[in-house]
Structures are given as structure tokens and as C-alpha cells.
Amino acid sequence: MNEPSCVFCRILRGEIPSQKLYEDDATIVVRDVNPQAPLHVLVVPREHVQDIAGALQRQGGEERVGKLFSTAVRIAADQGLAAGGFRLVVNTGSDGGQTVGHLHLHLMGGRQMTWPPG
Ligand code: 5GP
Ligand code: ZN
Secondary structure, X not given: OOOOOOHHHHHHOOXXXXXXXXEOOOEEEEEOOOOOOXXXXXXXXXXXXXXXXXXXXXXXXXXXHHHHHHHHHHHHHHOOOOOOOOEEEOOOOOOOOOOOOOOOEEEEEOOOOOOOOO
């Protein structure tokens, strides 16, 4: 199900250009428009769902969320980040800093990360 005004649904429909690294029948991986690391991509399910909590409530949700993570880890390895490490982030809701209401994983790497995040 697509949402007309959702940024990631618009990317999925080709209405907003994006730099795509990978796609399959369930997922696309695009470079973040405002990268915070040398590699910063977004792992986005094709299905519009607000956040990880909503995704997990759906039929087969745990398996689908698991696939998003395995896709992210595979892309990290493909991009040469397996040895040095990387960071996966799922901002959720207002306090979590989520700005786009369509579930996505941030995959970031290629520099030393710090903790805590802002
Ligand atoms: P959030 O804050 O929801 O976790 O992350 C949303 C991310 O989407 C941000 O890192 C932001 O830079 C990225 N973003 C917002 N609009 C676009 C866009 O039009 N294209 C791409 N590729 N990324 C976007
Ligand atoms: Zn959407």
C-alpha cells in the first residue's frame, strides 16, 4: 500500500529521484540525501508502514523486519564494512527522531562512530 505524500513511497514510485544501491520485491536501498557518514543508506520496505512497531504488528511482521536487517547486513558486507564495522539505526517516533513516517533502517559506516548519539 502506497501513501501519496510519503517521501519514501514517492521514491518507490519513481516520483523523486534516488541513488539506488539495491532492490528486490520487498525492499529498496537508497543513499540518504543528507549523508552523515561516508556510507549512509536507507533500507526501505516497499510496503508503507509507519514504524517498526507497526511493522511487527502485521501478519509475518517479524520475518519481514528480520529480512530488512539481513538485507542491511549484506549491503554492509558488499560495501566493505564487515571488518571495520558499521551502525544500524531505526529512529522511531518523535522522541526517537523519526522524520519520515515510513519504516527505514539507516546503515552507516566508513568512519568511527561515537556514543551517545544526539
Ligand atoms: P529519520 O529521521 O526518519 O530516521 O530519517 C529520514 C532520513 O531520510 C533522513 O536521514 C533524511 O536525510 C532522509 N531523506 C529525507 N528526504 C529524502 C529524500 O528525498 N531522498 C533521500 N534519499 N533521503 C531522504
Ligand atoms: Zn510510505
